[in-house]
Amino acid sequence: MGVGKSAIGRRVARELGYKFLDSDDCIEKQVGKKIPAIFAADGEAQFRAYEREFIESGHPAQGCVVSCGGGLVVQEGMQELLKSKGVVICLFASVENIIERTSRNNNRPLLNVADPEARIRELLAAREPIYMDSGACIATDGRTITDVVKHMLRTYRACAKCDRPDSGQAT
Numbered sequence: 001m002g003v004g005k006s007a008i009g010r011r012v013a014r015e016l017g018y019k020f021l022d023s024d025d026c027i028e029k030q031v032g033k034k035i036p037a038i039f040a041a042d043g044e045a046q047f048r049a050y051e052r053e054f055i056e057s058g059h060p061a062q063g064c065v066v067s068c069g070g071g072l073v074v075q076e077g078m079q080e081l082l083k084s085k086g087v088v089i090c091l092f093a094s095v096e097n098i099i100e101r102t103s104r105n106n107n108r109p110l111l112n113v114a115d116p117e118a119r120i121r122e123l124l125a126a127r128e129p130i131y132m133d134s135g136a137c138i139a140t141d142g143r144t145i146t147d148v149v150k151h152m153l154r155t156y157r158a159c160a161k162c163d164r165p166d167s168g169q170a171t
Contacts, residue, residue: 002101003091004140004148005067011149012156013065021059022067023051030058036112048075055081070123074130087159088135089152095120097141135159 006022013020024035027050031038038047051072082088098120113119136155140148
């Protein structure tokens with residue numbers, strides 16, 4: 001969260017001529033509730049089930065860039081499922097940048113706590129090893145969106161060519 005997935009994903013999709021999908025936006029539309037309302041009414045476990053359902057059947061098989069929420073990849077079996085769908089690229093940022101980028105957004109239920117910085121550190125400590133094993137990793141700190149987009153495009157093209165010659169999707 002707060003690493004630029006949506007802004008960068010939109011630009012990458014445009015450059016590739018692909019459709020852009022944000023898993024959170026799609027889930028909100030499908031369920032008819034905003035993410036905080038889903039967490040409040042149904043709980044995190046149900047939200048994670050919605051994420052899995054979206055990845056399994058909620059988008060085209062090719063020709064799209066999917067921006068996934070930060071907790072999606074850590075679910076049991078999700079790494080393999082994502083890799084079977086296309087090229088997986090994880091974006092990273094420092095805790096300080098994540099705090100700065102998320103501080104003005106109340107649509108992040110996992111950060112609606114007394115100490116958001118401690119929560120971000122806790123989430124990163126738990127998730128980072130999984131992210132590192134999920135696909136290519138790109139840092140966004142101190143870089144322009146244009147620079148990160150170019151890096152992502154190079155990475156996607158290299159991974160698609162080597163790993164999945166028929167791939168038409170970036171996750």
